[in-house]
Amino acid sequence: MSRTIKKVLIANRGEIAVRIARSAKEMGIATVALYSEPDRSSPHVLMCDEAYPLAGRSAVETYLNIPKILDIAAKSDADAVHPGYGFLSEKAEFAVAVTGAGLIFIGPRHETIALLGDKTAARELLKSRSLPIVPGTTTPLASAAEAAAAAASIGYPVLIKAAGGGGGKGMRKVANESELAAAMERSANEAAKAFGDPRVYIEKYIEHPKHIEIQVLADSHGNVIHLGERECSIQRRHQKVIEECPSTAVSPELRGAMGDAAIAVCRAAGYVNAATVEFLVDRHHRFYFLEVNTRIQVEHPVTEMVYGIDIVKEQIRIAEGKPLSWRQQDVVPRGHAVECRIYAEETDNDFLPSTGRITHLAPSEGPGIRHDAGARPGSEITMHYDPMIAKLIAHGSDRSEAVARMVRALQEYSISGVKTTIPFCLTVLAHHDFVKGSYDITFVERHHRSAAAPVRHPEAAAVAAAFVAYRDAGNSAVSGSGPPVMPSRWKKEGRR
Ligand code: ADP
16 A cells, blocks of 8 residues: 655654655655754754754653654654654664554564564574574573583684664673673673663674675565665774775675575565665675664665665655665666764774864865765764764765775864864775775774773874874885875864
8 A cells, every 4th residue: 555655754863864854855745853952953953844842851851752752743743754763763662653643654564673673583583594694592591501502512702692782782702601601691781771671692703704784675565675785894882983885895796695685584574664684794705694774774875875776765665655666687886985974982082972062064075975964063962862973975986986085075074172083084094904995893993002091192192193094004005095194183273
């Protein structure tokens, strides 16, 4: 049954709320924003046709509050809800509440969210279909003895993971049996605190893998296609900072095999809407399923740039009951895209949030550059929400052009008031492992020398970081093609 959406309530904030509003506007759909007190004059509020306050400041009082959000949906006469990412996007009870109120939920069915949100249930489903999961348990661990038996059979090191997990929380690497029981208890406690679900399971720790994920689109008519891969191995605390499409490690054959596996996962789960199937790929190009994210991903723009497909529009069309606009054979990649997440973070101080007011913001522009921002001059970065300010995306005809454009755009980006991940991203992009594309998920912990110790003399650290990056770029086998590392801050500040 097909139903046209006329007005969409965007149950989110920041750059993703702006991003969704843009696609809705292009489709002639009216947009409704909601906002907490600190977000009163945020870009997503200014962007939408209507905006309603959610009294309060904390996430629990505002963007996580289902009754308040449904109240606004009714008041504004919206006929659909887009949950974005984070907040309520992967809470099955939100999808139930939205559809129960007679509205269209722009995402998969609640049963699918519940099934795939339980990582052990998802692993069990894949195992039953002979799809490749990371070796380990497919049911939550009942005791330390069961964990020890499982770890002995797959071999150390192992990873304890939260069944209801996300955001890298509750995850712990265990080197041998003597550490196992205590690690299991700590993970269960952390998971109970973060997700209200203490269940944990065990996976083989894969050494030096790449994180590579497949974008899938599935409609309600049985059509399922994939839009290739994104590589997301540049991570701190198991969370992504830089992503690219395509991955240097993926051949057309591997893309075909991973794409087929991702489609099989979605078919097995009866999936409808946009999905991301995450895998780890080891040094021998073997791939192992990690999880399915049942929502739009932060890093979706790199796929959009390379495949020329607006994923948010497809999500809306699918939710309306329309068939996919594309067949697999029509989906063709073009060029290369890189995304850098601009977080307000102290990269020299263990990536702690850098709170405060953005006093000045002039983003980069020019050929091949896309800027998806959720903040503007005057916006405050608080401890209440994720400290991501914006995403900068560069597209080029090949990888070296995309990376060079990204370096140019990061150097051009002008922001004051908070510290950001921009200098960190420039250092990563100049590193010979990144230039060669031979990096893996351990890149940041191995190369970010100041992550462990808080920095007391930031100017000296900046000089040292620039020196290290310069030296590394100079050591590179491909140093001639490596981008320059740091723009002169003095020059930039002086001109400003
Ligand atoms: P979350 O849902 O908490 O983000 P994921 O399962 O998606 O957890 O894993 C997040 C990251 O943790 C991965 O991208 C990878 O860097 C690391 N990781 C997860 N599982 C393993 C594993 N079995 N071996 C090595 N690293 C892993």
